[in-house]
Amino acid sequence: MSAQTQFSAGACSECPIRHRAVCAHCERDELERLEEIKYYRNFEAGQTIIWSGDKMGFVGSVVSGIASLTQTMEDGRTQMVGLLLPSDFVGRPGREGSPYDVTATTDVVMCCFRKKPFEDMMIRTPHIAHRLLEMTLDELDAAREWMLVLGRKTAREKIASLLSIIARRDASLTPHGPSGPMMFDLPLTREAMADYLGLTLETVSRQMSALKKDGVIQLEGKRKVTVPDMGRLMEEAGDDADGGMLG
């Protein structure tokens, strides 16, 4: 394990995901109670956080790194069904097991709560329940957008959609404005991208090359992506270029 994955447990008030995670709406005293039942865990890239079917003793938030939810059929076909970014929540209160494998895609730090105390606390703390509902509704919207990608988009549109999702997320973390070139690190292997998009890794590779040849993206190495024109990328994704925002 690299030194960087070590996380020295800090106060919630210092937490980088304080304002976006389940605890976002919590008051000072609620935060203090959460603090009592929380603990941190580190996972290395590639490590499984929870196996599908296993009962999970904890729920928690991704503090840093990226994890993925995947479903696998008996014959090995796999589909990624969720991409967990910092502040995303893992586990479902009121349910024993996980229906998916949860895997660390990069090194991951998780802020965990033992399940029972968290569930008890949730009942007494509407702020947590409310935030969790908000987050779950957002995830449901994301899953449904993803269904359109999986069901109806071409391979090229799928790749462009994935890149624009990652780019937009990065934009929301980085201060700089929405226009002008964007650069980001692809946190996924070609195979993970394929599992995300319902493609083969060969098709992913070919379409990445095609988008590069057509000037939609630039590649430095295999993982550093530059998007000179986000509008162009969104067009390629088949989305409305001005991505109709919701109230």
Added chain:
Amino acid sequence: MSAQTQFSAGACSECPIRHRAVCAHCERDELERLEEIKYYRNFEAGQTIIWSGDKMGFVGSVVSGIASLTQTMEDGRTQMVGLLLPSDFVGRPGREGSPYDVTATTDVVMCCFRKKPFEDMMIRTPHIAHRLLEMTLDELDAAREWMLVLGRKTAREKIASLLSIIARRDASLTPHGPSGPMMFDLPLTREAMADYLGLTLETVSRQMSALKKDGVIQLEGKRKVTVPDMGRLMEEAGDDADGGMLG
């Protein structure tokens, strides 16, 4: 509008979805307050309940009939992203517009609440918020299962998956046991099935014929389906025949 779609407003305590809808956990007094702000609306098959992008003045539950959520790209490609059955909830507290078209697939009766009063009530009534969280988490699970279908299954497996979902739902409403032949009415046209599964209607038709020829299903007319052996159907769907249930 046929006489059957008329719904004479009844007391919540008589409501057929009383125990499954958002109000499932409500106490008598909470129910009374809900009763004050509720009203019923009827929609004919084919009618649009909410247009994507429109702001919606209400939220509510499907009382009877089937509605669908669909997303459409500019060039007309459409993907169904949700199938709403009796007791399912429509609309999102805390959001102005709907990101999807909501359409009545059959004649539909909805129990509606004006948005603002419902939101106010939700804040004061943890039972409602809690039930809504539960339902949203279930929908998220369903959406993710669907993602596996869309991303990785063959046309034949997709059809079998859809049929087994509908059959299972029917089984949960009908008293009879899980084994032995099952019969149900397909509430969807071939085109709607195609939009659900990310296929063309021709492929749907061909695969239905193939499943019939192979004895997996029997068809009486175009919409009455008999499944002589559910286990067989689930195998065809590529699911674990004993469908690993979760705690």
Added chain:
DNA sequence: GTTTTTCCTTGACCTAGATCAACCGGGGTT
């Protein structure tokens, strides 16, 4: 340094499902 391993790319070929098109049958209208 060499060897392995991991991740990625590219080419040649094939197939599942899309596309295009003809036709069927039942339930309304006129």
Added chain:
DNA sequence: AACCCCGGTTGATCTAGGTCAAGGAAAAAC
């Protein structure tokens, strides 16, 4: 009766993406 939809079926053909196979580059292991 004749007509016409509308939803569905079936056939012929095409193609996007899958499959199989051969490397390449860079990092990790020896």
